[in-house]
Amino acid sequence: MKAIRYDHFGSPEVLTCVELPVPELQAGEVLVRVHAVGVNFFEVLMRADRYAVTPLLPMLPGVEVAGVVEKVGEGVDGTRLGTRVAVPLFALGGGGGYAKYVAVDAGYAVPIPDRLPFPAQLPWWCRD
Numbered sequence: 001m002k003a004i005r006y007d008h009f010g011s012p013e014v015l016t017c018v019e020l021p022v023p024e025l026q027a028g029e030v031l032v033r034v035h036a037v038g039v040n041f042f043e044v045l046m047r048a049d050r051y052a053v054t055p056l057l058p059m060l061p062g063v064e065v066a067g068v069v070e071k072v073g074e075g076v077d078g079t080r081l082g083t084r085v086a087v088p089l090f091a092l093g094g095g096g097g098y099a100k101y102v103a104v105d106a107g108y109a110v111p112i113p114d115r116l117p118f119p120a121q122l123p124w125w126c127r128d
Contacts, residue, residue, distance in 0.1 A: 001019070001020055001021070001022050001099060001100040001101050002017055002018070002019060002020075002099070002100050003017075003018055003019075003020045003060055003096070003098060003099035003100065004016070004017060004018075004060070004061065004062070004098035004099070005018045005058050005059065005060050005098075006047055006057070006058065006059050006061070007057055007058045008057065009047065009048055009049035009057075010047070010048065011048070012047075014047065015047070015061075020099070022100075022101050023101060023102065023103035024103070025071060025072075025073035025074075025103050026073055026103070027073050027074040027075050028073055028074070028075050028076060028105055028106055028107075029072075029073040029076070029103050029104060029105055029106060030069045030071065030072050030073065030076055030080055030085075030103070030104060030106045030109050031069070031070050031071035031072075031073075031101055031102075031103050032065065032067040032068065032069055032070065032085060032087060032101065032102050032103075032104060032109060033067045033068050033070045033100065033101055034065045034066075034067040034097060034099060034100060034101065034102060035066055035067045035068065035118040035119070036065065036066040036067070036118050036119055037062045037064065037065045037066075037097045037098055038062070038063065038064040038065070038097070040063060040064070043061045043062075043063065043095075046059070046061070047059075047061065059095070060095055060096040060097075060098065060099065061095050061096075061097070061098050062089065062095050062096060062097025062098035062099065063088070063089045063090040063094075063095045063097060064086070064087065064088050064089060064090065064097060065086070065087050065089065065097040065102060066084070066085065066086045066087070066112060066118065067084070067085065067087075067102075067118075068082060068083070068084055068085070069081055069082060069083045069085060069109060070101070072106070073103075073106070076106045080106065080109070083109070083111055084111065084112050084113075084114060084116075084118075085109040085110055085111055085112060086109075086110050086112050087102065087104050087108055087109050087110070088108065088110075089102065089104070091108060092104060092105065092108055
């Protein structure tokens with residue numbers, strides 16, 4: 001899968017597209033195909049190494065996403081498949097949302113209504 005990563009600090013040009021394996025699901029997790037991701041000011045500061053905390057590199061940014069549940073792990077109700085969800089990755093203590101897929105604890109994948117649209121165009125890293 002494609003994801004965005006930075007290996008050193010700087011301007012937006014340090015963001016690079018990399019190939020990573022699709023996350024493996026653990027029991028209690030869901031695999032979400034990302035359709036929208038938040039861009040937070042503190043992440044802009046982190047990328048420039050101007051935030052109060054210096055992140056460890058390499059860094060996979062993106063602390064909040066919305067998407068569709070594509071796969072469920074052991075112990076997760078199969079009716080979750082195809083559910084549109086929002087996920088606060090920051091609440092799980094991490095990021096990595098600038099990616100085609102994220103694996104998260106099913107309890108943090110909050111259903112969102114169908115009437116709430118995803119962007120008309122997928123993020124550039126999701127385009128084939």
